Amino acid sequence: MSSKFREDFDTSRFTKFLFDMRIQEELPEWPPLHVQKRKSRRTRIILLLCLLIIVLLFLIANVIFLNIRVLSVQPATPSSTSLSVNAQQCLSQYTLNAPSSPSSYPCSTCLPILQAVPLSSNSQNAQQIINAIQFCGLRAIFDTANSQGQASLGWVNDVKFCAWNGVTCDSSGSVANLQLTFPGVPSSLPNELGALTGLKSLQVIGGNSIPAGALPSSFTNLTDLSNLHIEATSITQLPDNLFSSLTAITTLTLIRNPTMGSSLPSSLTQLPLQNLVINSQSLTNPLPTLSSSPAFQASLKLLDLSSTSLTGSIPNTISSFASLTQLLLSNNNLQPPFPSNFPPSLQILNLQNNTGLSGTLPSSLCNSTLLTSCELGSTGLIGGCGLCQFS
Ligand SMILES: *[C@@H]1O[C@H](CO)[C@@H](O)[C@H](O)[C@H]1NC(C)=O
Ligand SMILES: *[C@@H]1O[C@H](CO)[C@@H](O)[C@H](O)[C@H]1NC(C)=O
Ligand SMILES: *[C@@H]1O[C@H](CO)[C@@H](O)[C@H](O)[C@H]1NC(C)=O
Secondary structure, X not given: OHHHHHHHHXXXXXXXXXXXXXXXXXXXXXXXXXXXXXXXXHHHHHHHHHHHHHHHHHHHHHHHHHHHHHHHHHHHHHHHHXXXXXXXXXXXXXXXXXXXXXXXXXXXXXXXXXXXXXXHHOOOOHXXXXXXXXXXHHHHHHHOOOHHHHHXXXXXXXXXXXXXXXXXXXXXXXXXXXXXEOOOOOOOOOHHHHHOOOOOEEEEEOOOOOOEEOOOHHHHHXXXXXXXXXXXXXXXXXXXXXXXXXXXXXXXXXXXXXHHOOOOOHHHHHOOOOEEEEEOOOOOOOHHHHHOOHHHHHHOOEEEOOOOOOEEOOOHHHHHOOOOOEEEOOOOEEOOOOOOOOOOOOOEEEOOOOOOOEEOOOHHHHHOOOOOEXXXXXXXXXXXXXXXHHO
16 A cells, blocks of 8 residues: 555656646646645545444444343342342351361251252352252261261362262262262261262262161152162162152162162162162062063163072063173072073173073074173083084
């Protein structure tokens, strides 16, 4: 633009020179001035246009910004007013005092108060409310542990519970994963456990005598729980309707819980369970019930009932499992006859140490190209699957 300007200027000077040559007496100065004026008027217009655009942009940005501010402020305003005085106190105590003195935070008072706050209309305080609730749920577990258990857990030195031993949080700051391993276990599972409504996986591996007692009634609150593992505890009989609430369970593992009784909750067979592992605790022959469950027939991939004192024979309905890849029934007292067909999807079969089993396995099993492992030691079975499969 500037070179163009200079060019224009030079041509005008040249014109002026020619002009001067022709008419020397009249207005020698004005033509270049005129050109310069036109030039500067054009730049002034451009400048004005630029200014106008800037002002317009500023106004538009302002309107958008104000709208955003109004939108974000609007829902927050009623929240702070709708929060009860008690809830506000619980919240401010949690944010101000709990970090330096986590064991003196009044969970027994504040947990029910904060649980009653509707989070949807308190978006501004939601995160702190969730944090305080999760903190109190976990602290109850810690408080229920003996001194050896508390030392092993090492919790409640701060409120950063997502970093505590055995605790994993999801992106919203709720406890999603909880792994309690002896000696870091409570003496019983406290009712506050039901406050951890974001739990997806709970693993409790106790020291045989602890944890003891029943599951807390709040356990039915854990509706997102998909993986439940209870091992080496003195937890008593699971409520019969437990799995009417815990409908997200896909993996259930119960190992060495001698006081749990030998019958499974009837609600269990309604679940589309993928993995059922019950080991080293006695069951009163659950195979007929389990294998005739339509939900299990569609979804079960792993059935492990090793060392559960199974008696009787494997029912014919077992062949209806459409997805079963592992059938583990070792260390039991199973008897013949065999079902005429095993699930065609079966990859691993373990019937080891069922001394009462005799005869031969069905030829359809031996023909299966999917079967990769077949353990038949300490049985009276002739030939086994290995012989058929690899002959
Ligand atoms: C169960 O969860 C709801 C919120 O989902 C809560 O209001 C209730 O207090 C919880 N119950 C227990 C015993 O924690
Ligand atoms: C075989 O199974 C029985 C239960 O039927 C059990 O008591 C025994 O310990 C098992 N043997 C081995 C070697 O695992
Ligand atoms: C197993 O395979 C043999 C030979 O390949 C065949 O004759 C027999 O019908 C098969 N049995 C079953 C149950 O598929």
